[in-house]
Amino acid sequence: MSTVTGNENVRIMVIDDSSTIRRSAEIFLGQAGYQIVLAEDGFDALAKINDSHPDLIFCDILMPRLDGYQTCALIKKSARFRETPVIMLSSKDGLFDRARGAMVGSDEYLTKPFTKDSLLKTVRHYTTAGQDK
Incomplete structure (x- = not known):
């Protein structure tokens, strides 16, 4: 098992129509x-x-044109990205949303607004798990 000392080799995509959420995640x-x-x-x-x-991909659920469920489903149908963890982001914390996210292949569900700690904890969970493969 190798461990990565820095995070600079880990690339994270944040998909959200809110510039505030994108900026917070970026910071x-x-x-x-x-x-x-x-x-x-x-x-x-x-x-x-x-x-x-x-x-790792964080994907908002409620977006114009192509929503998060559709986006996640398309990512998970791709042979190249099938194994990439997708975390759904939503301001709604409902059972239906979680179930629908799981149905399209999402790996987890994070409620907005997220804290720095909850975001980084989720990232560490999925990126360190990937180092064990």
């Missing part, structure tokens, strides 16, 4: 040393995902 993750790729919606994310090849 929190940037301060922790992670590489960040920002996307405004599902189409933007799908256009950037092949070039950036993120290790």
Whole structure:
């Protein structure tokens, strides 16, 4: 088992139509040393995902054009990104939303507004697990 000493090799994509949420995630993750790729919606994310090849994806549920469920389903249907963890982001903390997220392949559900600690804890959980493979 190898351990990565720095976070600079971990690339995280944040997909959210809210500039405030994208900026908060960028600050929190940037301060922790992670590489960040920002996307405004599902189409933007799908256009950037092949070039950036993120290790972890945070995806808002309520977005215009292509919502988070559709975006997650498309990511998980891709052979290249099937194993990439997708964490759904939502201001609603309902059972239905969690179940629907699980149905499209999301790995976890994080309620907005998230704290720096909850965001980084989630990142560490999925990025350190990946180092054990």
